[in-house]
Amino acid sequence: MDILVFGGSGKIGSAIAYDLAQQKEVGSIGIVGRHKTTLDKVQQWIGSDKVKVHVLDINDKEATTALMKQYKVGALGLPNRKTSYKVAHTAIEAGLNIVDTIEEFHRTPDTDEVEGLEVPQGLAIEDYGEWLHNTAVKNGVTFVSGMGFAPGLSNVTLGEGIRTIDEAEKAVARVGGIPSKEAAARHPLRYMITWAFEHVLREYVIKLKVIKGGKIVEVDAATELEPFRFNHFGKDEQLECAVTPGMPSFLFTRPQLKEFAEKTVRWPGHWQGVQTLKECGLLSIEPVEFAGHKITPREFLLSLITPRLIPNEGETDVCVMYNTLTGKKNGKPIKIEYFMWDEPKRADISSMMRVTGYPLAITAKMMLMGKITEKGIVAPEDAIKGELYREFVDELKKRDINILEVTT
Missing domain, CATH: 3.30.360.10 (Dihydrodipicolinate Reductase; domain 2)
Structure with a gap:
């Protein structure tokens, strides 16, 4: 299957899944959350038979890994650093390419507020980001970190x-x-x-x-x-x-x-x-x-x-x-x-959902199509460049998100 959306019942995650469902290049989308009722509502709201519901506790690493191995790309629309790092860590070990929207560059974790991050035994928080990056490189994983509005x-x-x-x-x-x-x-x-x-x-x-x-x-x-x-x-x-x-x-x-x-x-x-x-x-x-x-x-x-x-x-x-x-x-x-x-542009999709979720969805689709190939933890400014940048801006324009560039 194609793209697995974590946080699929939240506002940003549902916007990501909605946008992906409109793309002909994306054949299947999984939405992940803890509550089936909420996920079913999102599935009905999107209204596409491409969308499949997965009820999952991300603390169950074995079940999470098994689900990840069924998909080609993971899109993370999770609400906080703790859940973001947990899923990213599991994805890197599972060999799943991912893109995340949290306001953090996972290669250089914020050391001031650890907020329950589960750092591997023997590693300091200061070394955790580089460990994740090196493990991603070793496992052939592309991880675009911080793709939404800002960062993104x-x-x-x-x-x-x-x-x-x-x-x-x-x-x-x-x-x-x-x-x-x-x-x-x-x-x-x-x-x-x-x-x-x-x-x-x-x-x-x-x-x-x-x-x-x-x-x-x-x-x-x-x-x-x-x-x-x-x-x-x-x-x-x-x-x-x-x-x-x-x-x-x-x-x-x-x-x-x-x-x-x-x-x-x-x-x-x-x-x-x-x-x-x-x-x-x-x-x-x-x-x-x-x-x-x-x-x-x-x-x-x-x-x-x-x-x-x-x-x-x-x-x-x-x-x-x-x-x-x-x-x-x-x-x-x-x-x-x-x-x-x-x-x-419609009452049930806020501007924040659009400008955060849609850039991540565009990036996930690019990853699915093999257009972003650098391995390890990659910043948005290094993942989207040159011809890909122009394609990215054009994709935004198709969604009526317009970027005006003025040079003087």
Whole structure:
């Protein structure tokens, strides 16, 4: 069989499976999850006889391996690092080519928050990524790590831009999922949940690495606020962005850059509100005493604010990208900009599902067709390049996801 989708009952996984089912080159798709009822609903929603349901506990390594060996490519739309690493580890040992969407470059795991990762005995977390890479190379496995929106589209566009100029100096990715302007006015922080909100809050408080002055340095997330105006695709909106840990592979694959950062786009006022929450201690995970009980501030905040951030009926999201690359070509300064403004095309598939799930589905299909052959853990910016980059952008355009490139 062709492509096996892990996390197939989730929003991103179902979008991946839906898109794959529309492709004539893909003959069969398996969707994996723990609950048959939910998987059956996804299967019915997709409405294709290509889709087969697999109820599976990924903690059962033997059963997971047996299922993997029935397929040619695995597509991972899993919700967190723990499940992503578990399935990726099993796939590498099983010899299954995979593409994953989690915000992590599996060759260089984040060592600050281990989050229950099961590292093989005798290995330190710092060595685990290289062990996975070497094992994948040994087993002839291709593992495209971090393919979605950001990481994913942001990596691929900037990566291709860097290849087209002589000297790349500064790359900044500005990406984010936001409510429509109308919906933003009805929610706190001018925000609406389109992604796991607990994960979003984590990204607001951790330390992350960027490149400054040609050196990798550590900075606080949600800082270095930058306002900008987006005025393409018939839009003219004032937005803001701040640094977040969205493209970790670039630190590994593009160390020649003098400046690099990934920033998350929000409506004006959002980041000021986040900073207030941080200063009040409400994003902390350190337990505090309250009324004779210990509570975790961030968990308490989540319980209060999550219901207020859930989309109301009819509310939609928008995904925005504004990436810039500056450097030199033929001895002269050059600037390349990449723009995207995506809105849902149907009520049951959000923009975030589209711009995260569809790039992964396109990549999985390319892997199925033998177009990505490099072995080991491969970053999106190294997997999609040259003619394959142009094919990738064309495939996105077929799905009405349009990337505008402007060179000055």
